[in-house]
Amino acid sequence: MAYDRAFGDWVRDHLKDLGAIEIKPMFGAAGVKFGGAMFAILDDGEIWLKADEALAAGLEAEGARQFNYATKAGEVMVMAYWSLPETAVDDADEAVAWARKSVEVALRPKPKRR
Template sequence: MAYDADFGEWVREHFQALGRLEIKRMFGGAGVYASGVIFALLDDGVVWLKGDEALGEAFEAAGSRPFTFPTKDGRTMSMSYWTLPETALDDPDEAVDWARRSLAVAVRKASGKTPKSATSSARRSERRA
C-alpha cells in the first residue's frame, strides 16, 4: 500500500459533504474515518470503500472491483472493500452517495462488535460461575 498526502486532500475535498474526515496512515496506505469509524482505505491513488454483501453487489454492478491481495502461500485473499466506481471520480455527489452507503455498513459492523475487554470479562465471569 502507498499513501500520497495530495491524494488524501483530494479525497477530503471530494467527500466534503460527509463532514469532517480523519485520514490515518496505516500499512503504507491510509484509513479514512468519519465519526471515529473507518469506512475507506486509500492506496496508490485508489479509494476503497467498505461494503457488505448487498453493497458489494451494487459496487460490482457499477463496475467496481474488490480489494484483493496475494498471500505468502500463493492464494488470493479479499477484503470487504471495493473501488469507488469510476463515474464517481468526477462526480462528488455520486461519490458522497457511495461513501454514505459505505459508512452505514461500517457503522453497522462496528456496532455489532463486542469490545475485547467486555468479552474477556464475560468469559472470566462464566468460568467463575
C-alpha cells in the first residue's frame, strides 16, 4: 500500500465536479471523504470506490477489480471497494458519476448491531 500526494492532487482535480473532498493519509494509503463519509481509498496510483452489491455489480461489469490485500499471516483480505473503471480514469465526467454512486453508498446509515 502506498499513497502519493501528487496522485491525491490529480484525484482532487479529476473529481472536482463532485465537490469538496478530503484526503487523509492512513496506513500507507489514503481515505477520501465527501460529506464526512469515506467513499474511496487511494492506493498505489488507483482510486478504489466503496460499493454495495448493486454498485459492485456495475463496476465489475465495466472491468473493475475488487480491493484485496495480504495480511502478515498470508491471508487475503477482501474489502467492499472496487477500482475505478479504466474508461473513467481518462474521463472526469464518468469518474464523477461513479464517485457520486459511491458517495451514496458511503452516506447510507449503517444497520444497527445488536
